[in-house]
Amino acid sequence: MAGAVFAEEHRVLYYEADITGKLTTANILNLAILASGDQSETLGVGNAEIHAQNIGWVILQYNIDITRRPSVGEQIVIKTQADHYNPYFAVRNFWLETSQGEKLVDIRAIFTMIDMEARKMVRIPQVMMEAYQADKVKKIERIPNPMQLAETELPEVMHNFYHVRFFDIDHNHHVNNAHYFTWMQDPLGAEFLTQNEVVNINIKYESEIRYGSEINSYYKILPAVDGIVTTLHQIRVDNELMTEAEMKWRAVTD
Template sequence: MSGDIFTQEHTIVYYETDQTGKLSLPMIFNLAILASANHGAALGQGEEELHANNTGWVVLQYDLHITKRPQAGDVVIIKTQAQEYNPYFAVRNFWLETPAGDKLVAIKSVFAMIDMEQRKMVRIPQSLMDAYEATKVRHIEKIPAPQAIDINQPTVKKEYHVRYLDIDSNKHVNNAQYFDWLIDPLGAEFLQTHELVNLNIKYATEVRYGQEVESHYQISDDQLVTWHQIKTDDTLNTQAELKWRANN
């Protein structure tokens, strides 16, 4: 049986929204990770305890589904649950709901634990997962990989420099920063006339401080699907598939 669901309430404030006044994509993930961190702290397995053992969580993949984005001033209920794990991987679910229980956002994620100095995967301590009451499995429930960019077709490219403030306490680029790099190249006109409904992102190689990032994308003929990749030099760091609906 999966572990208990951790719940917290949050009021959306203006600086968490984009130009539409709705909760921005990076902030959706920031709120999810906030709930995850608070869940760990409540169980005595927070960032301080992990870092004391020179370990930390890194996300490998997210699968996001949006029913409706909340707006500034809305009260949301953030929920998270450690679903299952094996020695090296853990599956965690997140939800954003209205106080009445209407679903707004659902996220499925796969995490791994790393040695903070060597930046290599390590086994997840059994005591840690016991605290979360997650289900131990031989093989975790995988998320399908996002469709890759067609290397035989041209891409639109935009470049970014990795700044000091892009790095978080796990000593790598904050996960939410990747979403800025993904969607910013699409441009204001597209983003103001389309609403994101699904995002599947898979992280391959960490982006480090001081690197130069290339964000590439391709778009479907009907402009309802975009395919993305983030590269540093010739290294593929991240790939993603985004599905959209046109605003009426």
């Protein structure tokens, strides 16, 4: 069954792409959230409405499958749908497609809802999920955990430092989740990032990163298996684990 599908068009702009001329994974996520925000506003359950009730959505995890990143100038369609939910978790799907319906990107996301002052989980209002026509379930379909960098490995693996900037905070007064992709992928370097194309990202958000924080972005590149390279990532602030991710890459052939 699952909820109603909302769709909107977008032209990939030059400042949304990287050196390869393709939409960055950070902006893939920005566009996904744009579409869910627009759907929510259309249904009268947008951030303005729910923040007025002192509740807000928090992302817990994304699984992103990338068939092809669209290029600068390409017209794409962003689609989204609230899939299913239980009292504390909601699962949402996103797709990026060409205007001919070719699948480019497939995202599954797990959200929870919090009391914005107490910063504690609250029950998701059923009336809201009914607006999305999402399915009510007992148990949500979980996304497997990303493969983890062992804490004992950390002193051995590579890491870069990043500073959370003023312009990393969005109008909801939080660090835009898309920036985590920049902090995680940038340390891999230009050679890796132009010779490899990301095909899957499993990212799990553990704790919120704040303005002014010093970020330590750890990463490890595993040996290729069947032509697929896996990279493991952890973002830590004061050694506390904030976010972890597993990414899969295929070699660029051209």
